[in-house]
Amino acid sequence: MATMTDNHRYLIQFMLKNGVTTVDNAQEYCKFVSKGEIEDINMLERLVAEINGTISKQSFKLKFFVCEVTNQKVLVWLNTKNDDISKLQIKFSPVELEYFHAILQELIHNEEHRLTTIVCINITSTLTSHLTRENGQKLLNIFLKNGYFVVKGAYIYLGPRLILEFTIYLKTHCPESVCTLCSELVFCGNICHSCRQTAHSHCLTKYLEMESKCPSCQATLERIMEVDEVDDSRTTQNCREDVNEEVPMQKQKRRQPVPTRNITSDDSSSEEDPNEPGPSTRGPSTRRRRR
Numbered sequence: 001m002a003t004m005t006d007n008h009r010y011l012i013q014f015m016l017k018n019g020v021t022t023v024d025n026a027q028e029y030c031k032f033v034s035k036g037e038i039e040d041i042n043m044l045e046r047l048v049a050e051i052n053g054t055i056s057k058q059s060f061k062l063k064f065f066v067c068e069v070t071n072q073k074v075l076v077w078l079n080t081k082n083d084d085i086s087k088l089q090i091k092f093s094p095v096e097l098e099y100f101h102a103i104l105q106e107l108i109h110n111e112e113h114r115l116t117t118i119v120c121i122n123i124t125s126t127l128t129s130h131l132t133r134e135n136g137q138k139l140l141n142i143f144l145k146n147g148y149f150v151v152k153g154a155y156i157y158l159g160p161r162l163i164l165e166f167t168i169y170l171k172t173h174c175p176e177s178v179c180t181l182c183s184e185l186v187f188c189g190n191i192c193h194s195c196r197q198t199a200h201s202h203c204l205t206k207y208l209e210m211e212s213k214c215p216s217c218q219a220t221l222e223r224i225m226e227v228d229e230v231d232d233s234r235t236t237q238n239c240r241e242d243v244n245e246e247v248p249m250q251k252q253k254r255r256q257p258v259p260t261r262n263i264t265s266d267d268s269s270s271e272e273d274p275n276e277p278g279p280s281t282r283g284p285s286t287r288r289r290r291r
């Protein structure tokens, strides 16, 4: 690429500091530091492409991505060097890495691919290294801030940066967790009642604008919403739990499959998740995957 300008440097510094940010935030930041020069998404995309052209040899990359948990479009700073936990060695100490790996393992093997914050903090007591619950909580917040995990409601999920940096690792360990529409990893998408295939909700939203049949089994899709048991208003970046509260570690309880039924818009109006697709995309059928 050509020469690096201040605008390139500002965005690199911003992403090094944040790891992951919403595209809206990145755009706002760039507009501010460039004094209005970078004013829209096309300009931001061009800036990102130019940065990638420069830093690719250093095994770093910026990538746009849709977070499957929040459905927000985010920009992620990626280490592309190798697909292994060892690449985090520069960033984290051995004890921190052990904790990170233990949470990752629990999230992979948990049927719903999510854990409550308190379960994540309880994992500190299972480590071979010594890590207090207080430090476990602080560390968990750092993992969240860096985009490795993401919190929604009372639960911690695999975050955009983890899914992008450990794609090969995750595809090896969770070969069934692939979106039937885009073939990328999916951990909390929508599942077809007929064939049990999963799709990202953002992929499905686009697909349902034109089709009403399951892309895998051609069953007619009928949307079924489940009432969420958690208070999803707690969508802050950081998680706070009473760290003194000891709760035995357990797998998320399996939800019973919901029988296929028709629901009217009135049935679901009070249960609508603000992150779910709007009315124009409702109709065909799927339910939010809760594993």
Ligand SMILES: [Zn+2]
Pocket (backbone or CB within 6 Å): 179, 180, 181, 182, 183, 184, 186, 199, 200, 203
């Ligand atoms: Zn998809």
Ligand SMILES: [Zn+2]
Pocket (backbone or CB within 6 Å): 192, 193, 194, 195, 196, 197, 214, 215, 216, 217, 218, 219
């Ligand atoms: Zn199907």
